[in-house]
Amino acid sequence: MTCTPGQPCEEGRKRGRALGALLLMAAIFVALSFASFVKSRTQVVPSDVHYANFDAVQGKRVFQAYNCMGCHTLLGNGAYFGPDLTNVYEHAGPAWLAAFLPSAGGWPTRPAVQVHLADADQQADTGIKDMDAYLKKFPGAAERIARRGGHDSYMPNLPITGTEVKQLIAFLKYTSEMNTMGWPPKPQVDGLAFPQAKPFPQAAAAPNAGAAPSPGAPQAAADPAQQGKELAAQLGCTACHATDGTKKVGPGWGGLFGHPVRLADGNTVTADDAYLAESIRSPNAKVPEGFTAGVMPAYDAATVPDDQVKSIVAYIRSLQGGGQ
Numbered sequence: 001m002t003c004t005p006g007q008p009c010e011e012g013r014k015r016g017r018a019l020g021a022l023l024l025m026a027a028i029f030v031a032l033s034f035a036s037f038v039k040s041r042t043q044v045v046p047s048d049v050h051y052a053n054f055d056a057v058q059g060k061r062v063f064q065a066y067n068c069m070g071c072h073t074l075l076g077n078g079a080y081f082g083p084d085l086t087n088v089y090e091h092a093g094p095a096w097l098a099a100f101l102p103s104a105g106g107w108p109t110r111p112a113v114q115v116h117l118a119d120a121d122q123q124a125d126t127g128i129k130d131m132d133a134y135l136k137k138f139p140g141a142a143e144r145i146a147r148r149g150g151h152d153s154y155m156p157n158l159p160i161t162g163t164e165v166k167q168l169i170a171f172l173k174y175t176s177e178m179n180t181m182g183w184p185p186k187p188q189v190d191g192l193a194f195p196q197a198k199p200f201p202q203a204a205a206a207p208n209a210g211a212a213p214s215p216g217a218p219q220a221a222a223d224p225a226q227q228g229k230e231l232a233a234q235l236g237c238t239a240c241h242a243t244d245g246t247k248k249v250g251p252g253w254g255g256l257f258g259h260p261v262r263l264a265d266g267n268t269v270t271a272d273d274a275y276l277a278e279s280i281r282s283p284n285a286k287v288p289e290g291f292t293a294g295v296m297p298a299y300d301a302a303t304v305p306d307d308q309v310k311s312i313v314a315y316i317r318s319l320q321g322g323g324q
């Protein structure tokens, strides 16, 4: 079918209309492509989200380097061995994350989180120094402490440094601030029978298990080493330290007392009372060979009074040989 010159032509008009529609679509396509490059459409930009002088882009690199996605999902992408991490910063907050990430093999206790409230970066981020105020702002931290605090976790310890912890927090802060339109949905765990959905039996039996040991508690009669053992568990030390000679996140305590410790700077010191006490107050002062500074938090006298340090040292002293 061809058009005769000079005659009205149906086919030509159709072709014109199709071409017009095509040009319109092309224009819309180009306009939308440009729109996708417009910086922020009510979305946060990773380089604008900071924690402790680090931005979320740096945190993303750490997240990739440790292959966190091999076990976790973000916005539903990734693997399903661990929980989705998109909103974990918003729920649990930076102090809980700072306590959990370097010693992820164990769930932080209340004092283990509290020690991170003294961190200047944490204070600059949340404006909070007080533990009760922190738990009010981040109920997810209170819930995690009550449900799992002091128990082993299913996540392995990874060799994350102090700097990397802060970078990861910057990244998780960013994913929390993203507008995800309600993703991920709240999991419906009511009535499920698997153990993770319920508090640990011990946690339910002892509601105060995660509470801070009170400095004035009547402890005089008890054996200091026994007190030290309980304090080390309550404070969350044993999330990082094995009581035998095994290396966990930090050096094992078994057989440590009275023995020489080789330091990263090449010197050797003897692990006496003074060295152990100093290691608790200022862990970065002397770093044993094979470990990095900045992983263990410093416990000041407000968190762990002198008599508690003495008890813990007595406990470490008692762990000769294999420990228990």
Ligand code: HEC
Binding pocket: 062, 063, 066, 067, 068, 069, 070, 071, 072, 081, 082, 083, 084, 085, 088, 097, 100, 104, 144, 152, 153, 154, 155, 156, 158, 168, 196
């Ligand atoms: C080998 C698997 C594995 C890897 C790798 C891993 N995780 Fe986990 N993670 C887990 C599991 C499993 C849990 C849950 C632990 C439990 O329920 O006891 C968890 C829990 C967590 C939690 C607590 C979540 C919550 O809602 O309470 C955070 C935060 C977390 N992981 C962050 C990370 C980050 C950041 C990385 C990378 C640096 C990482 N994980 C790498 C397995 C892993």
Ligand code: HEC
Binding pocket: 102, 103, 232, 235, 236, 237, 238, 239, 240, 241, 249, 250, 251, 252, 256, 261, 271, 276, 279, 280, 283, 284, 286, 287, 288, 291, 292, 293, 294, 295, 296, 297, 299, 304, 312
């Ligand atoms: C987040 C992990 C972590 C926590 C929690 C932690 N430590 Fe440590 N600790 C380390 C690391 C890592 C080192 C080695 C590097 C250093 O000295 O900073 C260390 C070193 C030590 C040493 C020196 C050991 C040696 O072989 O020379 C002592 C003693 C010690 N910690 C006691 C404690 C006590 C007591 C607590 C609890 C009040 C505690 N730690 C909590 C990670 C931790």
